[in-house]
Amino acid sequence: MSVSRRTLLLSGAALGAAGAVTGALPTAAGATPARPLREDPFTLGVASGDPDFDGFVLWTRLAPQPLAEDGLGGMPSRAVPVRWELAADERFRHVLRTGTAIARPESGHTVHVELNGLLPGREYFYRFHAERHTSPVGRTRTAPAPWSIGGSLAMAFVSCSQYEHGYFTAYKRLAEADPDLILHLGDYQYEYAPDTYNVPGGNPRDHQGPETRTLANYRQRHAQYKTDPDLQAAHAVAPWLVVFDDHEVENNWADDVPEAADPEFPARRAAAFQAYYENMPLRRTSIPRGIDMQLYRRVQWGRLATFHMLDTRQYRDDQGCGDGYKDCPAAVDPARSITGAEQERWLLDGFRRSSSRWDILGQQVFFAQRDNNAGPATVTSMDSWDGYVASRDRITRGWLGAGVRNPVVLTGDVHAHWASDLKLDYADPTSRTVGTELVCSSITSGGDGADSVPSDHPFLGINPHLRFYNNQRGYVLTKITTERLEADFEVLPYVSTPDAPVHTRASFVIEDRVPGLHQTYDRPLDPPAAPAQRAATPSVADTVERETARP
Template sequence: MPISRRTLLLSSAVGAAGATTLWPLAAGAAPYRGPLRSDPFTLGVASGDPEPDGFVLWTRLAVDPLAEDGLGGMPDRAIRVGWELAADERFHRVIRRGAILARPGSAHAVHVELDGLSPGREFFYRFHAERYTSPTGRTRTTPPHWATPASLAMSFVSCSQYEHGYFTAYRRLAEDEPELILHLGDYQYEYQAGTYVAPGGNPRDHQGPETVTLANYRQRHAQYKTDPDLQAAHAVAPWAVVFDDHEIENNWADEVPEQPDPNFPARRAAAFQAYYENMPLRRTSIPRGIDMQLYRRIRWGRLATFHLLDTRQFRDDQGCGDGYKDCPAAYDPARSITGAEQEAWLLDGFHRSSARWDVLGQQVFFGQRDNNAGPAEVVSMDSWDGYQASRQRITQGWVDAGVRNPVVLTGDVHAHWADELKLDYDDPTSRTVGTELVCSSITSTGDGVDVPSGTHPWTAWNPHLKFYNNQRGYVRTTITPDAMTADFVVLPYVSRPGAPAHTRASFVIEDRVPGLTKIADSPTPGAGLRAEGSADLGAETVRQETERP
């Protein structure tokens, strides 16, 4: 997915020119064309997709973020937005500056795609529109492709359901000051208020109906972006994002919606356009109708290569419906969760890689999780378990390519997990060929509960599953040439703001030694530990997998 190497100042209209507003004004309404009436930088700033010589800078103007038409209360005209890039936080040493037009056809979102910068450097940026100035963001370029840096501080997150709690985990992540953040999907949820209710109730509500139209998705993204904790996380470091299902609707698969819907192609196109408008993505990801190029690579010198996957847009439909099933389709060699083209791209990347760590950033559980103690294999049809031949080809691919340290990062399941990956899960003594780290949700399914280590019932017949915790949080990693350390950070509650963060457990993966070594295990003081029987724990996890009550 090469792009020409020049500084690109792009609006986020879907197309190089001629984009127009896709939704008409209300009957009798006159377009507003006057000056900005208040601060338009209500959605914060962000950066993303770093390379050795550049990155993307993002903002979107909105004086009324929750306006029902999705246009943020902005004048029906282009707005000139200035931008500055500096070597210091006070902008005494400005390195670059320029201007770009934010247009109504892209909901006044802008992407500034920069190159020609020095590698491995920290930068600060901000935007100006008329008499207003945005908050300051911090970002960085990656090291040169030939360099092996001493370390990388990377955190990854997923599943932030606005209604289910406060985004304090984003704030705690920002306070860690990572160098790179991966968001692995379910950045926003599509439901109308009160449709998807967390245990104990929802502490806040979605604005507007279930997201179907472009206006709906723009409004919903804006509501999430107004959250100050999310804004802090966006402003602290560059992000690399991939979507899962809720950015469109629950459990969609390629062109197949969850429920029959003849308008699903239009809904998918609207969701993709709004996703691009609201994310710091390069122009290679500009949607073209119902298609969007999202799988890509980010290289952190020779230390790590991040292979970012798309397991929604090209997958075969889930076999036997959603949920946990003993389903013959799970073993069908013709079925794929990535599609043939993406699979070939990934396998080729394994063979070409010279990185110490090859990291797959993707959405759904990769390793096997059989929830049945008996002879039948009952697994999630929505995860890689439902596409076992696809998983086998990818796993065998990194083994055949001699990948030095394969690590899979995963979101989706609203709980922390850590597991060891096998070529043969039916033989517990077979060698471990990789490692999976799964982050919990930022808020989805509410407060959760601290589970004593080793008590999840599934580990009895899935011995490769090494850790589980059902609190909200994120995973913080430190990657060095010799090891990857993963801290499973949790919060005792999200139903009210301001929760402290705590490292619940830490694991290390040593260079050339696939698998997990636990180095810390610390239950959260006062987090409300409760003793639960095996049936309760299993049922709770199944509810998280299906995600809808």
């Protein structure tokens, strides 16, 4: 059964009106009964994630007053039982599983339900009940059986949703596309205080609260983002695979090194990790332990695809030469790593063990070389894989040595759409292509943006392996089959006002066993009349500057 976002929202509203009553925790003899939850606690919606062939994670968080400064969402300081239901249909006529989880104050009243023993390759529906309140309905699915290729996979990937820079219409349009799986590649939320990171002409919306440094700050910020109905719709329509980048903690952090000297950074990182886990549909294996969090992991989609989800922040060496675009000797130091030695071994072992048709790296920062200097010097971003050339070379040679059939790298971070062929030797344009990188634009970060002719970007002239660029907001939709991976670069003409339309700006195909890109579609769109409050479009130079330096 296929269900649209509108159907999900309508059915969720109807079920919420009907309500459901679940029992409270028992009280000690003579104790005053707990005050009931009078306001709807399901203001942050529902989500699912990390699908396996026999299960997935279901998530919700109770927060009747989601923007409360203490980060507790207006919840009482007591544990609350939350009943969950899993059904074969969106109206819950055929309930398959039910149970009760406890939402506790020490975990921000979040609920993570890990289910297994389900049938592979199936669609399921879920909802939660807390006292007399019922959540919206979510849709999720299991992966195909490990021995099965299964059918095609409709996978989308997104990144960089700065709440202040615009409206989350891209999430709404993504939900309407009904994907099977959504990858979020980082910068799910931003740490800045209001009026700190601004787009030209001013931000359409404001952050609540100060720059995030404490657990209360991060909980409040995550809650503000999740109050957005378009983000809720995207979470409710399909399971997600998530990884963080820098802004979930602070701009351009690297392992234990903050952007600027800060003796309190370990506590800040621990608070950010705790809030991130609380607010994402992650398995218990990702529960933070102080300043450490196990985020890199592998998710199998039958024999069709293996998703290697990477963490390029927590274990990296500090960016070389003070970060930014540099011709930096540290970039080619063979001892430096963006993944850390343990994660690198894990990834290379995964390549050797893989029997999938497609091996897909879900990760954060630009993988291919992006030299911005037409002369003999190589001037690249120290925050990307360009700042860790030996690390990139080991990973690339690793998939070649393992005979990986179709390596594809998925990337976020840079607030623009890109597509590139991957090389072993970027200095030789004639060297063979050994893989493909697809880069999604931001949901909102950077503001409206503008359509652009790819050949006008100076990077494409300097780097012939870079095949496509577009500076509008949006996301990437893919269709993965045994024969090919089709990628549609979806764009919105503006985000400074709500409900922008979406269209496919360009499409590419990667054929089985043929690394590299083949463009199949290219259609600029005449821009609609600009909204009155929309700001002037930033230049390409402005965009590059935003990609590499804190505003």
